[in-house]
Amino acid sequence: MSDLGPADLRLMQDLAQQVTALRPELVNGDATVGELAWVWAKDFDALNRFWRHRLWFVDGRLAGWGWVQLPYRIPRSDGKFRAVKTANLICQVHPDRPELLTEILDWYDETAGDADRSLILQDADVQARAIATAHGYAFDAETGSDDGSWHQFNVRELTDVPEPVLPKGFRFLTAGDVSVADAVKAHCDAWHSSSLTEAAFERVRRTWPYRADLHVLIAAPDGTLAATAIIWLDEVTRTAEFEPVGTHREFRRQGLGTALQLHGMQLARSAGADRMLVACLGAPAHPAARNMYYGVGFRELSHDVPLIKVAR
The missing domain is CATH 3.40.630.30 (Gcn5-related N-acetyltransferase (GNAT))
Structure with missing residues (x-):
């Protein structure tokens, strides 16, 4: 096929x-x-x-x-x-x-x-x-x-999720509060290598189990969308997953990623999830995302074993 x-x-x-x-x-x-x-x-x-x-x-x-x-x-x-x-x-x-x-x-x-x-x-x-x-x-x-591009998969039970703390003037939004163009720009500002288009994001919105109320963002005081994350909720297994998660390069190291994670987990729990999943780079040379996720309670569930077969 x-x-x-x-x-x-x-x-x-x-x-x-x-x-x-x-x-x-x-x-x-x-x-x-x-x-x-x-x-x-x-x-x-x-x-x-x-x-x-x-x-x-x-x-x-x-x-x-x-x-x-x-x-x-x-x-x-x-x-x-x-x-x-x-x-x-x-x-x-x-x-x-x-x-x-x-x-x-x-x-x-x-x-x-x-x-x-x-x-x-x-x-x-x-x-x-x-x-x-x-x-x-x-x-x-x-x-x-140890400096490769393999990933690890992380899990966290959605118990005892602390309250998120945002810097003064920042606020949480959902995708329902912003235009398609602004949601796409927020993603591309966080992931500069991304080629996400408005047409592609429209398809994302139509794909199960996307929910605009579980697509969370953070707006800066000047209105810039400074961080973004989509939460995918599987109601059958009561499992939610962050994918993707990113922060605008001009707003990093201000705790926005941590706040977005905690806020997202609270939303997922309110929507019926018992546990949260997220993937990140697993190699020791790339600790930034892993440290952020560990900082909000995630722990490794499994990790990639990359394999290759050279054609004869």
Whole structure:
């Protein structure tokens, strides 16, 4: 399959709900309910033609899926090009069907062709890592190094959430209080490498389980949107997730990230969540986000094991 549409995405999110309920440490950090919604919606226009996906059903129920991004080269808004030379697989299998990973990796080989292949598994998923090793994958020492780009997944129970404290004149808002253009600008001011467009954000807003009242922002005294975070609430597992979280570069080191996290957790708890998830860079050389999340009570749930297979 090439076109990954809303119906198949929703099935993939349903499997994420099941794994989150049964074995949260086995949830691929790129395959949570919120991460799937965010990545699919924001990148659909630019990258859909480079995506391939397939679903595996057992007794009429989705038991596994694979989503491949083929190598690509696309123009950026600054006139340069954004290029990726390696194919990448995101996948998830039900905890009762670990053997499906073998079929997914066979399909990945066929789909990626002569491109080198990357894959992320979770450190706790010992069986999946053994299957991938038998399939020719090896640890990606560069990505997985102490200054690499691998991520860790963090969790916090939503008990005893302190009151947030904002600097004088700053105030909390939600996406319902601002225009689409302003919400996009707030994101891009926090993430300068982002190519989020208003059209892409409109798709984010239409993608389950986005809620404008759980998309929180902080306005500075002069009206600048200084920080932003989207909270994705899964009411079935009573789990909420921050993705993405960012602060305008001119307003960092003022405690806004901490205040936004605490405010967001209080909103998530009021909406019915019992626990909160968030991903961040896990390498020791990149401690800033991890330290902020640890400072508001998050602790590591799992972390990435990046793998690579060089094409013959």
